[in-house]
Amino acid sequence: MNAIAFPTLDDVSSEARPRLEGPLKHLGFVPNLLVGLSTSPAKLASHVELSRHFAKLDLTGIEMQVVLIVARLENACASCVAAHSTFSAAPSCPMRSWMRWRRSCAG
Template structure:
């Protein structure tokens, strides 16, 4: 296995230092994922940029977390599931929604469930969707722009989930209370 350095602002390559500084100012610490991504200035910049773009989507914080946590679960990313469980709680997302996303079970709200199902379909079908699936998503009250924004969120999680798999990113203390394992997931 290749070991990755969990960089600080002092050890990171020059092109990553400013991004790590900004992350630390925003969160009060540098999450290990970002510290590992700092190995590649292009990777850490891409991740930070796509995160900022996804936040500009029309999705509410709850809807954003539905997309992100669904991808984390499907991709078996223990780091991101713990991190986003913590972030979701900090954003005031209902505890039952967080637990449902961690378990991969059906959400009570029909529109949010349509989003969760669509996020599953985009991930598991690698974007090769049937017209009926797209029409069901649109009928739930989402738009064609929403479809593209789900793809952005899926892409965002692909970067972090795959990085965590390759680097075996250690879980930060801030996320320990929400540790998750892939065997907790019950459904696609």
């Protein structure tokens, strides 16, 4: 298996750095996807803007995570599913409902 080399936050360009500060402040870390996209500031900017528009939809937090998890399941990204499952396990999410939904997806 080939390892993907991600830049460190110190190596990120000055153009990309501001777009990583929000996730770092909000989550306490920068997801690998964003660090990877930071090698192309235009791609990173596009992803951040798309995320901002997605957040404006009339969906609850858990509904947004469900949409993201389904997309990640379809793309077979196990680490992405795990990450969004963690976000969905926040206190605002009823755990029993969440686990019931996850079991139904495992089919």
